Amino acid sequence: MSRVVVAGYGPAAHRFVEALRERGFDGRITVIGEEPRPAYDRVALTSYLTGTSLADLTYAVPEGVETLLGTRVTGIDREARVVATAGGATVPYDVLVLATGSAPFVPPVPGAEHAHVYRTIDDLDAIRAASDGASEGVVVGGGLLGLEAADALRGLGLRTHIVEMSPWLMPRQVDEGGGAVLKGHIEDLGLSVHAGAGVQEVVTDAEGRVTGLRKPDGSLLDAQIVVFSAGIRPRDELARAAGIDVGERGGVVVDAGMRTSDPAVYAIGECALAGGQVYGLVGPCNTMAEVAADRILGGTAVFEGADLSTKLKLLGVEVAQFGAMSGALDVTYMDPVGGVYKRLFISDDARTLLGGICVGDAAPYATLRPFVGKPLPAAPADLLFTGTGAAGLDLPDEAQVCSCNNVSAGAVRAAIADKGVSDVPGVKACTRAGTTCGSCVPMLKQLLEKSGVEISKALCEHFTYSRAELFDIIRVRGVTTFSELIAGHGTGRGCDICKPTVASILASLHNGHVLEGERAALQDTNDAYLANIQKNGTYSVVPRIPGGEITPDKLIVIGEVARDFGLYTKITGGQRIDLFGARVEQLPQIWKRLVDAGFESGHAYGKALRTVKSCVGSTWCRYGVQDSVGLAIALELRYRGLRAPHKLKSAVSGCARECAEARSKDFGIIATEQGWNLYVGGNGGFKPRHADLFASDLTTDELIRTIDRFLMYYIRTADRLQRTAAWVESIEGGLDHVRDVIVNDSLGLCAELDAQMAHHVSTYEDEWRATIEDPEKLSRFVSFVNAPGVPDPSIVFERERDQIKPMVVTP
Amino acid sequence: MTVTLPMTWTTVCDYHVLLPERGVCALVGGEQVAVFRTFDGAVYAIGNLDPFSGAHVLSRGIVGTRGGEPTVASPLHKQVFSLVTGACLDEPGTAVPTYPARVADGRVEVAARAALPERDGPVNASGRSLVDAP
Numbered sequence: 005m006s007r008v009v010v011a012g013y014g015p016a017a018h019r020f021v022e023a024l025r026e027r028g029f030d031g032r033i034t035v036i037g038e039e040p041r042p043a044y045d046r047v048a049l050t051s052y053l054t055g056t057s058l059a060d061l062t063y064a065v066p067e068g069v070e071t072l073l074g075t076r077v078t079g080i081d082r083e084a085r086v087v088a089t090a091g092g093a094t095v096p097y098d099v100l101v102l103a104t105g106s107a108p109f110v111p112p113v114p115g116a117e118h119a120h121v122y123r124t125i126d127d128l129d130a131i132r133a134a135s136d137g138a139s140e141g142v143v144v145g146g147g148l149l150g151l152e153a154a155d156a157l158r159g160l161g162l163r164t165h166i167v168e169m170s171p172w173l174m175p176r177q178v179d180e181g182g183g184a185v186l187k188g189h190i191e192d193l194g195l196s197v198h199a200g201a202g203v204q205e206v207v208t209d210a211e212g213r214v215t216g217l218r219k220p221d222g223s224l225l226d227a228q229i230v231v232f233s234a235g236i237r238p239r240d241e242l243a244r245a246a247g248i249d250v251g252e253r254g255g256v257v258v259d260a261g262m263r264t265s266d267p268a269v270y271a272i273g274e275c276a277l278a279g280g281q282v283y284g285l286v287g288p289c290n291t292m293a294e295v296a297a298d299r300i301l302g303g304t305a306v307f308e309g310a311d312l313s314t315k316l317k318l319l320g321v322e323v324a325q326f327g328a329m330s331g332a333l334d335v336t337y338m339d340p341v342g343g344v345y346k347r348l349f350i351s352d353d354a355r356t357l358l359g360g361i362c363v364g365d366a367a368p369y370a371t372l373r374p375f376v377g378k379p380l381p382a383a384p385a386d387l388l389f390t391g392t393g394a395a396g397l398d399l400p401d402e403a404q405v406c407s408c409n410n411v412s413a414g415a416v417r418a419a420i421a422d423k424g425v426s427d428v429p430g431v432k433a434c435t436r437a438g439t440t441c442g443s444c445v446p447m448l449k450q451l452l453e454k455s456g457v458e459i460s461k462a463l464c465e466h467f468t469y470s471r472a473e474l475f476d477i478i479r480v481r482g483v484t485t486f487s488e489l490i491a492g493h494g495t496g497r498g499c500d501i502c503k504p505t506v507a508s509i510l511a512s513l514h515n516g517h518v519l520e521g522e523r524a525a526l527q528d529t530n531d532a533y534l535a536n537i538q539k540n541g542t543y544s545v546v547p548r549i550p551g552g553e554i555t556p557d558k559l560i561v562i563g564e565v566a567r568d569f570g571l572y573t574k575i576t577g578g579q580r581i582d583l584f585g586a587r588v589e590q591l592p593q594i595w596k597r598l599v600d601a602g603f604e605s606g607h608a609y610g611k612a613l614r615t616v617k618s619c620v621g622s623t624w625c626r627y628g629v630q631d632s633v634g635l636a637i638a639l640e641l642r643y644r645g646l647r648a649p650h651k652l653k654s655a656v657s658g659c660a661r662e663c664a665e666a667r668s669k670d671f672g673i674i675a676t677e678q679g680w681n682l683y684v685g686g687n688g689g690f691k692p693r694h695a696d697l698f699a700s701d702l703t704t705d706e707l708i709r710t711i712d713r714f715l716m717y718y719i720r721t722a723d724r725l726q727r728t729a730a731w732v733e734s735i736e737g738g739l740d741h742v743r744d745v746i747v748n749d750s751l752g753l754c755a756e757l758d759a760q761m762a763h764h765v766s767t768y769e770d771e772w773r774a775t776i777e778d779p780e781k782l783s784r785f786v787s788f789v790n791a792p793g794v795p796d797p798s799i800v801f802e803r804e805r806d807q808i809k810p811m812v813v814t815p
Numbered sequence: 816m817t818v819t820l821p822m823t824w825t826t827v828c829d830y831h832v833l834l835p836e837r838g839v840c841a842l843v844g845g846e847q848v849a850v851f852r853t854f855d856g857a858v859y860a861i862g863n864l865d866p867f868s869g870a871h872v873l874s875r876g877i878v879g880t881r882g883g884e885p886t887v888a889s890p891l892h893k894q895v896f897s898l899v900t901g902a903c904l905d906e907p908g909t910a911v912p913t914y915p916a917r918v919a920d921g922r923v924e925v926a927a928r929a930a931l932p933e934r935d936g937p938v939n940a941s942g943r944s945l946v947d948a949p
């Protein structure tokens with residue numbers, strides 16, 4: 005078969021074409037989507053309103069897949085095997101896949117046409133536009149999506165009401181007791197909940213502007229925005245019109261191989277009715293996509309229904325439901341003060357776990373969901389009351405760990421055992437588990453920890469501790485030297501892994517010169533020579549140019565130094581200048597010239613702050629809204645010399661155009677009309693990652709305090725050579741946890757972090773100057789200890805483009 | 816094949832100049848030799864040439880131990896060499912030469928070997944150094 009056409013381009017369509025390509029399908033694939041953009045992560049839709057860019061949400065179109073965007077499919081001619089599009093074109097197919105998803109249900113009440121729905125990027129743009137000048141909003145529907153919409157309205161600064169027909173919120177996920185606890189949480193956040201209430205009318209003024217929502221009892225809620233989120237309906241209209249079987253209550257009927265009543269037509273995702281059920285969660289939609297791809301390529305995969313368990317954090321409240329919502333026996337834990345409600349359903353013989361509901365603390369979800377239908381792993385009371393949940397339990401292989409991607413414990417174990425995967429990112433890459441909603445990540449960690457392969461946190465053969473643990477030992481016991489540490493807490497005499505790590509911790513905690521006393525012997529050659537070693541054993545020298553701002557006079561000095569020492573000169577990506585080809589004995593002479601002209605070390609060699617890049621900002625740029633250069637200089641001077649588990653990069657952009665590429669940095673700052681937005685956890689390099697929005701519209705003082713704490717918390721808890729991006733990903737609770745620690749001081753650490761940064765700032769000294777002023781340190785900078793005047797004869801250069809380059813010497 | 820003839824000792828530096836676990840490089844009979852003092856006070860000498868990169872840098876590596884054996888790690892690509900045997904512990908089959916080393920009269924001395932493995936001529940013979948120390 006040669007041509008596959010997909011109608012609809014949402015997450016299910018995306019997964020489907022990806023799966024087809026991955027499985028080696030080499031025919032033509034055409035995806036026709038009504039939205040004007042490729043598929044995007046609808047699960048994360050709300051983050052679009054809080055700063056995540058469309059680009060970050062959008063999935064890459066797999067190679068070789070044709071797309072027709074902004075194009076609605078209007079009909080199917082099954083006889084001729086072509087689909088018609090709204091533009092009047094026809095597209096022939098050999099296999100047609102319907103992936104049209106679903107549409108929000110809007111109850112037919114007067115004025116409904118003036119209300120919004122909450123499903124697409126365009127919907128969110130419309131809501132955002134309408135929120136301008138609005139002060140109150142109503143969301144009709146108190147289910148999962150309704151609460152998400154309410155959260156969005158609240159985020160837009162509106163006083164928000166939630167109107168729910170059922171007697172309590174989220175009736176599909178929680179029971180009455182859970183609903184009551186949930187309502188308490190949501191009201192605490194300042195939202196009003198109107199449960200057991202319907203809708204009479206969307207009230208508008210003469211110009212058709214929304215002014216409120218009338219309830220059946222006649223009462224009126226003032227609102228300038230009304231959002232309907234009262235359920236979804238499968239978009240089965242194409243199939244229906246073409247005479248393909250649809251269910252009584254909607255949905256395209258499919259068999260276990262996702263085939264419709266027309267053998268040339270498949271249906272996947274939310275538009276499909278599989279086993280008599282429409283699935284409104286992305287996990288089953290993905291599974292259907294995989295099954296259809298397999299079948300089209302001649303496989304025998306079947307869709308066996310799916311777990312409808314859900315876990316989410318809405319408005320800061322964890323809610324989870326798994327398995328059945330009733331059972332012969334049940335055990336309930338309820339703490340109305342703490343806002344926690346947990347209930348487990350158990351078979352009549354009290355042996356088998358049937359399901360559970362959690363509000364306020366979803367820990368049992370991750371640990372117990374895989375036991376649904378299996379013998380209870382411990383006494384129910386222990387599972388619910390100890391707070392530790394079921395941590396420490398052994399999961400059966402067939403237990404599903406990741407419901408979004410249908411990955412079993414066995415599959416994760418196989419990845420660990422057969423593919424040598426040893427961390428969460430590895431498991432994600434290998435199995436897709438944990439890549440969608442992320443709620444199963446704690447489970448993945450546990451499987452890793454318990455797997456036969458011992459994943460040791462040990463830094464190296466000399467220490468059984470992780471970097472974070474060593475940090476604590478050094479901090480708490482006041483250790484000041486490596487010898488003291490290894491004598492008390494390690495074995496042997498260290499190596500190239502633990503020594504620089506300990507040197508970095510000592511530097512972070514105590515500052516002081518990196519070449520002072522015993523510490524000199526701990527440093528990697530770059531730190532030991534305060535320069536970057538190059539392939540031929542020479543070094544490169546990078547003076548600090550804070551914020552990339554430099555006077556002509558200083559620029560001339562750099563040029564003169566480079567010329568006089570014959571150094572290869574290159575502008576770096578960090579807005580400064582790198583001088584290559586210096587021999588060890590030349591370094592102090594080069595530094596002296598630079599230091600005399602007012603330069604200092606740029607720490608290009610250290611696991612330390614590198615640069616804070618900036619665009620030119622409001623001083624010159626007609627678009628700039630803040631002085632990005634001034635801030636970049638202040639930040640670079642504040643954090644210069646700060647030793648960290650890995651290098652740190654930063655940038656400041658003076659407006660939303662983001663010319664400084666701040667979002668590719670460990671901490672990036674983008675100016676807003678009101679102040680600064682802080683992004684963290686970005687990097688370029690081998691695995692590029694955009695930084696995530698951490699806090700918005702900060703004043704400069706707030707910004708600096710937040711960065712101080714972010715950096716110190718990172719330095720304290722990250723692994724060796726772990727950039728901030730990987731650190732944020734690996735930390736339990738992710739960015740939310742980090743925000744909790746440094747914004748809400750949830751661990752009571754902030755005072756200490758602030759003090760540590762203050763110590764760093766006040767004790768900073770330029771390492772180059774301190775070295776050239778100290779004869780003892782200076783004496784190390786010779787090629788040959790017994791022939792100090794002799795340069796290393798093995799270092800030779802040739803010329804290329806009017807500059808030197810190392811001559812390649814074959815060993 | 817290396818033929819070792821009777822030793823001539825070359826003074827490298829005063830013992831106190833050789834800091835624990837921090838190497839130096841010395842010219843010994845025209846050869847670059849990396850000299851180390853371990854934590855227990857013993858001295859070792861190995862060739863300074865890193866066989867993996869072709870750069871003369873081993874004296875600038877981090878000194879440590881592996882399973883109790885004193886080692887240095889190449890500062891370029893981190894391969895670890897035994898200070899005792901010169902063998903690369905990460906890539907069996909590769910080794911650097913070792914030299915006898917001792918402390919005499921408060922000075923560190925290394926024995927030049929009268930015969931050395933076959934080598935190409937001096938590496939700078941065909942090139943010209945464009946950089947002179949100012």
Ligand SMILES: Cc1cc2nc3c(=O)[nH]c(=O)nc-3n(C[C@H](O)[C@H](O)[C@H](O)COP(=O)(O)OP(=O)(O)OC[C@H]3O[C@@H](n4cnc5c(N)ncnc54)[C@H](O)[C@@H]3O)c2cc1C
Pocket residue numbers: 011012013014015016017036037038039046047048049050075076077078103104105106122123124149152239242272273274275283284285286287289316441
């Ligand atoms: C705000 C929000 C939060 C959510 N949160 C979660 C969550 O936490 N966990 C979870 O599991 N699920 C969540 N979901 C549900 C999840 O997004 C859906 O299950 C998933 O998007 C379904 O994918 P789909 O491709 O089947 O359908 P859709 O995403 O609806 O995509 C269908 C696409 O087809 C297009 N289309 C329809 N008809 C035509 C036509 N005739 N011609 C051309 N194109 C057409 C549509 O415009 C749409 O772009 C959430 C949904 C929303 C809206």
Ligand code: FES
Pocket residue numbers: 405406407408409437438439440441442443444445
């Ligand atoms: S359960 Fe959602 S990513 Fe695994």
